[in-house]
Amino acid sequence: MVFERDRVTALTAPARGLGVQEGMRRGGVQLLAPEAHLHERDTLREDTTLQQAALALLQYTPQVTLAAEACILLEVGASLRLFGGIRALCRKIRVTIARLGLSAILSCAVTATGAWLLARYGYVRTLGPTSLQRRLDRLPVVLLSAARPHLEWLHGLGCRQLGQVRRLPRAGLQRRCGKDLLLMLDRAYGAAPEVHDWIVAPPSFQARVELPDRIEQTDVLAAYAQGLLAQLAGWLAARQLAIKKLRLWLEHERGRQAVPPTELQVALSVPAWQEDHLHTLVKEKLARSLLPAPAIALGLAADELESRQAASEMLFPEPGGSAEDHQRLLELLVARLGADKVQQAAPRADHRPEIANRWCSVMQSAASLPAPLGSDPARLPPRPLWLLQEPLPLRVQQHKPFYRSALEFTSPPERIEAGWWEGRPLTRDYFTARDAGHAYYWIFRQWRGGEWSDEEPQWFLHGLFG
Incomplete structure (x- = not known):
């Protein structure tokens, strides 16, 4: 039951069944329902809750x-x-x-x-x-x-x-x-006009909720975070913004045994504003986090924002989902596995195969990636799907490179000369080769001192074809 000025203003159905009514004094309530939970009305908290609910409803x-x-x-x-x-x-x-x-x-x-x-x-x-x-x-x-x-x-x-x-x-x-x-x-x-003072979303977003108890279960924390995300979704809709990075912090015990807040960053590869998608990412982030102590409060802030781009619908949707669906899947994998576990290829303008590509996180923006080689891929000789991290030296038997068996060349040589601008000149002849079991390999012959040197070239295995 809720009291205001020592009189009942709100009560539950079981309390009403015991004979309690609105306007009854505290003494009479304690006689009729001695085990009832009594609370004082907090009008300031009610106003704050209404403001939060109104902010969340701005998404509609x-x-x-x-x-x-x-x-x-x-x-x-x-x-x-x-x-x-x-x-x-x-x-x-x-x-x-x-x-x-x-x-x-x-x-x-x-x-x-x-x-x-x-x-x-x-x-x-x-x-x-x-x-x-x-x-x-x-x-x-x-x-x-x-x-x-x-x-x-x-x-x-x-x-x-x-x-x-x-x-x-x-x-x-x-x-x-x-x-x-x-x-x-x-x-x-409807016989007279109505004039309303519509609420205006604040210029920045930061929300916080006090937890009812010390909570250390991440699934319970994710449920409370959903209320904050509902407010964020309303704020984003009102300001016509999309979020690129949000910050979640968990407050722990205060006083002598104080523990500093735990901060969690959730970054998105593509700006988003959908409440359900943001909640999925936050839930996965919390599930992967180890809390140093139970949480007593939860906060959320929008750190990086961009203008929302209107979605363009297609007359005939592409099978397999849209580009936004693919990005949401990548963000979900990053939240579940970590940004270092989900990577994308980043080609570089270099003919050396071990340098022509590197792997980076999918959260890295395309603008920060190096420019790839400008040649037409259709005009290049075949490349293996599996490239060894380090070329494997091969021995030579009867003037032929040997790997499990003698290798037979199935393609003309492809000359690659590079590295001279770095002071490490490199001369290689790449071949597609086949062994006795008809498995195909990508091998190269490397000239140490150049093609006209007296040194014998050395053979390496660099890749495997499927």
Whole structure:
């Protein structure tokens, strides 16, 4: 139960079953339910939670505002087609609210005040003005905040529903109750315009959540991180940004046994803004991390951001997924295995095979990679798929290189001369060779002192064909 000024303001169904009611004092509650958990109302924390929920809901519409009595209003008329209709949109909003650790009563109507009244009454969804008027007429007058100071007078007239109040003479109702009551009724029924102060996303994002206990299970921490990521997704949508790197930190014990926070960096090869994808990466990152102590708080910040590029849909989608799907797969592998375990080829402008390519992380941007050789690959002789890390010396028998058996040449020589600009000149003749078992190899003859030197050339095995 929640108390405000020593009186009950909120309670659960089991507490109500024991006889506890709203407005009851603390002493009476302790007599009826001595084992109940009692909490003091924290209005500052409630306001902060509403602001966080409103920020997360910005991913569905840019027009979000806070209303009285813990209500959030969303103008979703322009978002229905994008999210597949009102039913699908409501389902998505419910999921987002649940990820924040909250519960909500959703209602929708053609007017904001009407939706606010229907939500306070219960889950009601109406999409037309006629059905809205019919439903509003049956609502109790007590839901109308402007009518509460005059409830006794209205009940004395037999007006207990909004429809009955609307049938009263407007002039007399205005003299008795003021303009606010009529204005609220007109806004609810769509007879008067509504003006809202839409919330604006802050220029930077940083969120933090206090954990209910000392937690060291990474899957539980990932569940709390999802609430932060929901806020991040709303902020990114409102600012039309995509994230390139996010920072997650876990706060540990304070005081004499203080442990410094644990920071985790999640880098993306391609900027993203999808909440589910970001949560998958964070979950994998947490699963691979060793915590020095249980966490008592969790924080999230957006470090590197870029402008969001609008997705271009194709008339006939390519099989196997889009380029964005491939990038998400690579980012998932990096989060699960580590950036040093998922690598990409980085060709270099050099004819020496052992230098012509190096391996680097897939997280390295294409702009930082060296330029490849400008020759046409179709005009080059065949290259083996498997290149040895170090060339393997071969012995010579009867003037032929030998590897398991005598090797027969199946291609003309390919001359490679390079390294002279580094002071290490290199002269090689590459051949494709075949052994007695019809396995193909890539071998070369290296001239130590040049082709016209008196020294005998040496043979090496450099690669294997499939």
